[in-house]
Amino acid sequence: MNTDAAGLGRTRAVGFVLPALVLIGVFLIFPALWTIYLGLTDFRLTGLAAANPQIVGMDNYTAALGDERFRTSLWLTVQFVLGSAIIGQVGLGFSIAWALRNRTGPVKRAVEGLVLLAWILPSSVVAFLWIALLDRDQGTLNALLHTPGFAWLLDHPMLSIIIFNTWRGTAFSMMLYGAALESVPPSHLETARLAGASTFQQLRDVVFPRIRGHMLTNLLLISLWTFNDFTSFQITAGGPEGRSEIVPVYIYNVALGSGQLGFGAAVSFLVLIINLVLALVYLRLLRARRGVAA
Amino acid sequence: MTVQDRTAEGPPAVKVETDRVRHAVAVIGRATFLAVAGGFFALPLLWLATAPFDLHPTITTSVPEFTLRNFRALLDNPYVLSSLGNSVLQAAASAALVVILAALAAYALSRVRIPGRDALLYVLLLLSSVVTGTAAMVPIFELATRLNLIDTHLGVVLTLSGGLLPAAIFILKDFMDGTPTSYEESARVFGASPLQILRHIVVPVIRPGLATIAVWSVASVWGSFLTPFILLRDPAKAPGAVILYTLYTEGGSPRLDLISTFSLLYSLPVVLMYVFVSRRYGFRFHGGIKR
């Protein structure tokens, strides 16, 4: 009914929206579209192809799919997303939220505070904290485990960054599940308890059906974020020998490291497509949920 | 809970006993789990708490021989303090840009029926999550090169703001939608012009939303690494995130007094902002406001 409460008028309204749209258009939409074009060229950072790039069609894509290093990188990314996001962050995040439910006081605040701290600190800082923790010679972890000289980052780079990313990102899942668990009516859990249900049965029969929407949201978002996460670059830079080179790091190394901008753009485009699929599914779910709520 | 058990397996007393044991096991299990989880999250952080104050900082976490001398190292390195200045500059400029542009856009989108508004919002939300720094680093680098924005603060600010804006508009529009239109209508009946309404009524009413967006923008820009890393070459313009990274990746043995104090100093603002926001407005869950 109220089409224009402040009497702004359509012209002024468009004028209000335009600056934001221009900035978004130039620095978000245009780059996304340009990726498609760049991916079809042999554009390079330096040399002849930098001044005068040629259209090479699908060459970059066939080259990428034929590239052993790219396929390894994709596989490592799958491990990274599955291991750190879906198993690590979801599992740990839910467990902590479950253990802290209907609890108050210093224990809850301390655990939540630590988990959140891991999330909000700048990536450069946490990257070094983990380098220090996992250091071969003087690392705190080796000191604790009495395994002096164990080279975590060299011998188990993937495991290291998976555990790192679990540590880094659990806060989001913990908070989301904390909120979700609050939406489970206590009477439902009490009914199950009175009927003699074990914790596992309570979770399976009462809690999970109730928070399915939250779980899907959470899974999609953290998959998307983890898939695009660049922080591990600051710990291993993809090494050693590309054994922790997940796709974001691969793109950086190929495009800006060795200067193959066209090739890097082609790989970026694949990332965009995967992001798009994840985001579309997420938004569909969001809409469906809003539809139910309305 | 125990009264219900009327199974034939044994006398009730035994049942009560096993239930008590089960309960105790559950309590202990929960406490153990929380302790282990807390330890896992605390372990890497300990170094940040001790090393800056350790007379002889090492990589290993240890009880420090207390000193504040390490903080003098910050003054020795030519780039450390200037990088903090750069971080402040980039974060403040981005936050200002995001808050102003997002507020204007959100207001108009909330109050005026512009054709295609819903589709626009949908696409914006989609884009903000799809076009990440990772996926767009090549064209962004190339765009900045062509626009002569390489090695400028402006390039970093514009790129980061462009990425933050869609979500900011979305959140602020939600905020706007939640404030009654009668505020503006009554002002209008009293003769206020649209700009007066904006200044006197709308901005003060949505101030908590603006503050949220400002803090969120500052925190995002403060921590961002990839964009300044690829757009800035001159270390004199690099923000803290990039300088800190170069401090521990450049050759030679890292200066731990410098890295530890710098890390602490660099972390402090985001932690303080988080505490401020959660105290002031309560930590509201904005569907993944931090990316």
Added chain:
Amino acid sequence: MISLHGLTKEFPGGVRAVDALDLEIADGEFFALLGPSGCGKTTLLRTIAGLETPTSGRIVIGSADVTGLAPGRRDVAMVFQDYALYPHMDVTANIAYPLRIKKVPRAEREAKAAETASRLSLSELLARRPAQLSGGQQQRVALARAIACHPKAFLFDEPLSNLDARMRLEARTFLKRLQRELAVTTVFVTHDQGEALAMADRIAVMSAGRIMQVGTPSEVFQRPANTFVASFIGSTPMNLLPGVVKDGTLRVAGAALPLAPGLADGDEIVYGLRPEYMDLSASARDDAFAGQVSVVENLGTSFLVTLETTSDSGDHLVQAVVPEDAEPAPGTSAWAVPRHPRALVYRDGELVVA
């Protein structure tokens, strides 16, 4: 004076919230727009304020045609249903806000705000924020804000609906006295017929964007112009019974009633009589509605009795209000005797006037 000429407001999608409406509101009048929700009364008020642009028609306030004017230039003040007090301003700043827009110097407008506030006994609350006020206090602040700018007319949108029941009665009296003192033309919107009857000098009853009747509360209550108004006005709904004119009498639900002038044999009519004008008799009569007492509701000082009647024209419910201690027992037979002078006869939905 406010006059509306052929005013129409059509929303996108073709909904006519206000439909070719003509209305004259006199200077100093306290005028109610009454109707069920969705009848267009709020849209009409908002159109007078200038918040909605009419599709066609003219609005004249005083001697000026304001149809094309921005809301701020019409010299009216509006009090919104939710009061629209600015949460970030204290009471003084809220009351003084219209004067701030008019560029009145700060000292002057604050003095004016204090003066208006004291008139509405708000002096103690000047430094508070709206969130620290009760509903009644908020309403008075909103009124003070409207008064402070000395408009040609006040527009109130459901001014009492956000108050609890007890406050509402107090506020009703207060509002009526205030309007009388200020003697400023006031239009208010309400869905509550009791409110309209109690406060207004005149009432326009609206339905589907049109005015069904305009009149004083007594006129509207005693002689509803059509069956819509008849069924909408009155705290207990009016008895509306179908009947027919036959052999010089009205045959309604088994009763033979004297014929009113203006009717002819064979006319199908609706017979209307408020339960308050119905007496209950324990002995049989021809000119009464015979039936069984089915429900007896206690209204406090009186009782509402519902009779189930059966006749050739079908089963009908007839209601009568009886004084306390005179209520019949449920299940007994009773006769509802209409007081003839109060009876109304509707043909084709319109009142048949002698």
